[in-house]
Amino acid sequence: MKTPQNISDFKQKALHWANQFEVCCFFDSNEYKDAYSAYDFIIAAEVTHELRCNTGSAFDELKSFYALHKQWIFGFFSYDLKNEIEDLQSNNTDGLNFPDLYFFVPKYLIAFKDGQAEVLLGKKSVLEEIELFQLQKQEQSETLQISQRLSKDQYIAKVEELRDHILRGDIYEVNFCQEFFAENAEINPVQTFELLNTVSPTPFAGYFKIYDQYILSATPERFLCKRGAKLISQPIKGTAKRSFDPTEDEAIKSQLRNDIKEQAENVMIVDLVRHDLTKSAVKGSVKVDELFGIYSFPQVHQMISTISCELKPEIHFIDAIKNAFPMGSMTGAPKVKAMKLIEAYEVTKRGIYSGSFGCISPDGDFDFNVVIRSILYNAKSKYLSFQVGGAITYQSNAASEYEECLLKASAILKVLGD
Template structure:
């Protein structure tokens, strides 16, 4: 079944550049994992997005992206676009505006029964993207990983699993310009071709042959991390800041296959944002619990997570630790401060008086830790875009501090290397204007036979340095465990 029909698509096309059409087929013999395995080896770039609600129920949709129309990379104000077998590089003073202008060429309507990711930009903005907007951040640490500041696939075709209806949707976008009837026919033919590939798909997975012992190390000793905490507390005592998030980065030598690590993460640490990206020279696997920004039908949402404690070994201990977290004055004060920062960030791009906290300081539990969580919402101002909302919040206060800019300056002074992906955002910007992004935490970067995991802790006036160090270890534990266990798949 294909929808919308030609006549319906024509009616929807008024004022737009693209119209998504969907080829629907039964999906009861396929899973996102086995379909992705059958296709990823032939693609230089591809992705898989999944979701688990409250750590126990799979979200309605999983998305696969293959054969992207183009790729956009930004690094040090240089924008590189690969499209139609051509690569164009140009230095641009405002790379974020470039993304906005690019998206303005591809506006599409919302179509009934087609999920909100029907095509668009899928990828990430690194933590260091903030340097394009905040000119005070001039003393960047060493760029040892040499990651792009942003990297997006431009997806004209999306494969969506509807887990609720046991259906698979092959979504192809029809260009409005030119002969619409012909464009519609070509799009439906293309969807049919993809459907045939799916019917013939056989999972192909050759786990990476790892040699040598798996070993972990950190870019900081415990003593150095504790010293950094004391320096941060001195800044707080002097009134420079109220809070700052300091991190350490773990590296695993002789890393296992990146997709096997993703499989372990989704099994052992199911999260609202599960993602796997294969780019030409690096891969990303993540299980983030924390939304950065969602924009849907003009409503902006952000979801600060601040306040963390480990899970208990028994139900009784788990409840005791939950009560300890809820009653911890330091954690509550830190959480309240970061909710206020989230309100201020959302307020920059929201209609006056529309910002509200819709849920405050709830406990959410994950495989290794539990968190305090709140929800902040606002209505997007008339002349602002979803990308404006994303840039207003990036990086989240929960990964930087307050006041945000001064906290980021202190992070630059105390952390030896650029954060890169850690603390940035992963997700999509749909052609219909909606956005869904998470904070790039609980994420593993694979590059040059190594796996990198970074985790941080919020430092406030009464922080105990040893406890903050332990918090970073607890947050990294699920990823490090997944890396270890993936070698046994």
């Protein structure tokens, strides 16, 4: 154990130090207090073993990979693993080409908790190496030309068609997303992430580099976490903008808490998550720990619920992830029909967006986020993308939903200088 002189300085140096390797992963709670997070921040760098695969038998391959190494592993699940779980397809445009699943065993792993750093993997002297690491002066990234896949009119027309599906009884709710993108984009990924994490610090933020591909995430949402035999999911449904005026901000917060439409959206997803957890749970152990909790972030207030259960001893924890994937907050209800409509009405393959990244410990505990409010970047093809969306119910107003998308995109647009 070692206590760095300056924690924020150490964190910055650690990220830049890790980024010199071809693969690294950084998770940051940004000092949000959370009952289930094992560490305040954690950095994994350099590959000793890796698993890269596409839909087919990805979850089984991950089980074998974990069983072989029985070590800390870091990685991500793409949304398109849905095709392995259900009879679905993904045929939309993909400018990023991330693998469907990627995990690695790091050479170095540094965890930080309560002001102290601990080396979990690698030589102990790595802490001194980080302390002495010289930050390079960086060139500012140029302002990018950000385009939208859908015009406002196209978006509104698609939302109205989805409302027709709800009226016909095909679904109750669907999470409909749109892509913002830039071609020939040249950014400094570390610098861009640092700016995003400053503008929009969130409890499940992270930086993930795999060779030429990057996830720069300011996500506020946890997908699924395992602590001992307990599984915890915390879906977000319900969004309201912040105000600089404290009185008005409190009024907006109160309005969100009591908004019948937002509550209806939230409770539909809570029911879906309860159903997903039941597949892995000891009978009678699924419970809603918190319903309609209101949490504040720099750009938005969010309505977050917490659902938990006890994992059946005979269920492999990776099957518990598979049983809940993709997360209900990013699909809709009923889940399979919602995912079919998502494929039909969205024009971009989701890929890692609305997937999840996180880590698994040697004893089988894990913590995975939801990849939203995230910049995805392929440095080789110079393609940059981020997507935003929201829950469409019959009560949804298409123009208001479009404005909510722009609100969710605001932090990233600010970071990219658009």
